[in-house]
Amino acid sequence: MLWLKKNMGKLPLMMDCREHDAFIDDYLDDALPFKDRVKFELHIKMCPACRAYLDAYRRAREMAKGAAEDFAVERPPMPEGLIEAILKTKGAI
Ligand SMILES: [Zn+2]
Numbered sequence: 001m002l003w004l005k006k007n008m009g010k011l012p013l014m015m016d017c018r019e020h021d022a023f024i025d026d027y028l029d030d031a032l033p034f035k036d037r038v039k040f041e042l043h044i045k046m047c048p049a050c051r052a053y054l055d056a057y058r059r060a061r062e063m064a065k066g067a068a069e070d071f072a073v074e075r076p077p078m079p080e081g082l083i084e085a086i087l088k089t090k091g092a093i
Pocket residue numbers: 016017020043047049050051
């Protein structure tokens with residue numbers, strides 16, 4: 001299995017871990033061309049380290065997206081006159 005891991009990028013239709021890493025965002029965005037998607041998924045099946053990394057990366061992306069959405073929803077509207085009051089306090093108006 002170590003031989004396979006070291007030589008994975010040299011086999012036809014196989015990408016190495018570095019290539020795999022570069023394609024993760026496009027894969028998760030469903031933006032990879034078919035040929036690259038097949039190579040990517042083949043690598044995932046053969047490489048437990050990249051499979052684990054992909055799972056963690058996917059979860060991190062979902063958490064970041066969820067946090068951004070929570071922030072947007074929970075942020076209260078700016079009270080009317082607040083900006084003007086701040087500017088007056090600073091002597092800008
Ligand atoms: Zn890998």
